[in-house]
Amino acid sequence: MGAAPATRDVTSYGMGLAAPLALFFLVFFVAPLLQLLWLSLHNDTAALHWGLGQYLHFLTDPFSLSVLGSTLLLGAEVTAVCLVLGFPIAWLYQRVGPKLQTIIILIVLLPLLTSVVVRTFAWIVILGRQGIINATLQSLGIIDTPLKLLYTQFGVVIALAQVQMPLMTLPLITALGRIDPNLDDASCSLGAGSWRTFFRVVLPLSLPGVIAGCTLTYAAAITAFITQSLIGGGQMLFMPMYLYQQASTLQNWPFASAISIIFLLAVLAVVSVFTTLGRLSRGYGGT
Amino acid sequence: MSGRKRTLEAFSFEFVMTVIAIIALIIIIAPSLVVLIVSFTSGFSLRFPPPGYSLRWYAELWNAWQLHFAAKNSLIVALWATGLSVVLGVAAALAISRSPRLSARLLDSLFMSPLVLPALAFGLAALMLFSLVGLPVSPLTLVIGHTVVCVPYVVRNTVAALAQLEPTLLESSAVLGASRIYTFRRIVLPLIRPGIIAGAFIAFMSSFDNVPVSLFLRDAATDMLPIRMWQDLEGKLDVTIAALSGVLIIATVALVAVMERVTGLSRRLTN
Numbered sequence: 330m331g332a333a334p335a336t337r338d339v340t341s342y343g344m345g346l347a348a349p350l351a352l353f354f355l356v357f358f359v360a361p362l363l364q365l366l367w368l369s370l371h372n373d374t375a376a377l378h379w380g381l382g383q384y385l386h387f388l389t390d391p392f393s394l395s396v397l398g399s400t401l402l403l404g405a406e407v408t409a410v411c412l413v414l415g416f417p418i419a420w421l422y423q424r425v426g427p428k429l430q431t432i433i434i435l436i437v438l439l440p441l442l443t444s445v446v447v448r449t450f451a452w453i454v455i456l457g458r459q460g461i462i463n464a465t466l467q468s469l470g471i472i473d474t475p476l477k478l479l480y481t482q483f484g485v486v487i488a489l490a491q492v493q494m495p496l497m498t499l500p501l502i503t504a505l506g507r508i509d510p511n512l513d514d515a516s517c518s519l520g521a522g523s524w525r526t527f528f529r530v531v532l533p534l535s536l537p538g539v540i541a542g543c544t545l546t547y548a549a550a551i552t553a554f555i556t557q558s559l560i561g562g563g564q565m566l567f568m569p570m571y572l573y574q575q576a577s578t579l580q581n582w583p584f585a586s587a588i589s590i591i592f593l594l595a596v597l598a599v600v601s602v603f604t605t606l607g608r609l610s611r612g613y614g615g616t
Numbered sequence: 617m618s619g620r621k622r623t624l625e626a627f628s629f630e631f632v633m634t635v636i637a638i639i640a641l642i643i644i645i646a647p648s649l650v651v652l653i654v655s656f657t658s659g660f661s662l663r664f665p666p667p668g669y670s671l672r673w674y675a676e677l678w679n680a681w682q683l684h685f686a687a688k689n690s691l692i693v694a695l696w697a698t699g700l701s702v703v704l705g706v707a708a709a710l711a712i713s714r715s716p717r718l719s720a721r722l723l724d725s726l727f728m729s730p731l732v733l734p735a736l737a738f739g740l741a742a743l744m745l746f747s748l749v750g751l752p753v754s755p756l757t758l759v760i761g762h763t764v765v766c767v768p769y770v771v772r773n774t775v776a777a778l779a780q781l782e783p784t785l786l787e788s789s790a791v792l793g794a795s796r797i798y799t800f801r802r803i804v805l806p807l808i809r810p811g812i813i814a815g816a817f818i819a820f821m822s823s824f825d826n827v828p829v830s831l832f833l834r835d836a837a838t839d840m841l842p843i844r845m846w847q848d849l850e851g852k853l854d855v856t857i858a859a860l861s862g863v864l865i866i867a868t869v870a871l872v873a874v875m876e877r878v879t880g881l882s883r884r885l886t887n
Contacts, residue, residue, distance in 0.1 A: 347711035350704040361741035417637035434882035451647030523629035589737035
């Protein structure tokens with residue numbers, strides 16, 4: 330039988346099948362983004378004068394910079410909350426029977442598939458002046474006047490954390506499932522306690538999942554514009570709403586384009602930092 | 617002595633992890649339950665717990681023609697976007713899966729990039745392009761925009777299903793004289809069908825729920841359900857929205873249950 334070089338590989342298909350989608354993306358995804366970049370490099374709305382005016386405006390304007398800063402900070406806070414709450418779920422998932430596993434997965438999946446507006450609406454009901462938290466605290470006599478929970482940073486972070494939790498938990502479950510359970514036993518029998526084993530063995534080995542989860546959660550949290558605007562209210566402005574206001578209300582397309590490009594670059598920077606970390610950690614976790 | 621210390625230590629670890637996990641699961645599930653309960657209120661506010669229970673807001677929903685209209689539009693756009701995503705996405709997945717070529721890896725990254733890039737920026741960019749070439753916003757531009765942001769789910773799930781396929785099956789089929797098309801129809805397609813359906817389902821749900829792209833690419837006459845709900849919530853807290861949310865939550869749970877049966881959705885998303 331030997332070489333048989335002439336026979337076609339029957340297990341793969343030609344790249345030509347990707348052509349329709351590639352063309353579709355070229356026309357309706359790449360071209361628009363290039364045009365966005367082109368427009369952002371113009372100083373006037375009629376796009377007659379080239380220049381970096383829009384970017385200079387953004388980067389020298391304290392207000393714009395504070396919007397960017399608070400958006401990036403928000404992403405970090407939400408990611409941290411999701412990691413702290415999501416990791417124990419993934420840990421628990423590995424220790425229960427198949428029936429409970431399916432239930433945990435479905436609980437985690439449900440918010441991912443429920444409408445974002447519905448999920449956000451639920452948080453308005455919970456955090457509002459007459460909401461559950463305030464009603465409970467008042468009926469227990471702990472507080473007299475309702476706490477302000479809606480339209481606060483705390484409210485936005487907790488609502489976003491719930492909305493984005495599946496994106497953190499699913500990769501963590503996958504990563505923890507790949508760890509050899511013998512390592513856990515080995516560490517314990519060598520005298521390391523459970524906490525030490527967790528921080529020195531389980532956590533490092535699950536780093537690829539942690540990083541994948543953080544990337545998805547971060548990217549989703551900073552672009553989650555419905556939750557940001559409904560829970561944050563008019564007082565708190567984040568990049569997506571800033572972009573929308575400039576584009577839609579003020580019709581300042583070149584500036585909105587520059588905001589978009591800066592926002593895109595910020596997201597890409599974060600994603601590539603996480604990807605690099607992921608590559609570095611693979612030597613650690615890969616088997 | 618040290619043995620007891622060890623068990624205490626192990627117990628403290630398991631206790632803390634289990635408690636946090638249970639709190640986290642409650643935080644995940646509670647909002648949906650709260651909305652469901654509030655939607656059956658007999659009162660006029662979103663107070664929790666409700667003063668009494670009734671179906672009045674669901675009855676109210678029956679007459680909310682604006683919401684019906686928006687729901688119909690969202691449904692039509694989501695169906696078209698899902699159909700287009702499946703046709704384009706499955707073909708592309710067949711091409712790029714298993715291919716060791718650099719071009720396949722690059723295309724894979726390109727097709728996945730709408731998942732991480734801000735959809736709002738893409739919506740604005742697409743609007744500018746359409747207005748440059750003189751294509752007015754319409755249901756067509758909505759379908760195009762939604763397809764771009766939904767097709768990654770189809771590609772990803774189909775590629776994952778193809779990766780699980782045993783290459784020997786295809787080789788045996790070829791050796792036995794089956795044509796590639798016949799092999800595809802009788803062997804490949806039945807085996808990857810659950811993956812395609814799972815991808816199509818997630819694509820459909822994300823299109824139905826899309827706001828950022830719709831905001832820029834819809835025309836004034838095409839009201840979309842999530843945008844309608846969002847704007848209603850910005851104005852006043854309407855209990856009708858709670859009833860609508862109840863309907864959407866129940867529909868989602870039902871669809872997820874069906875999908876779990878048909879495609880094993882939960883295993884698919886954790887492997």
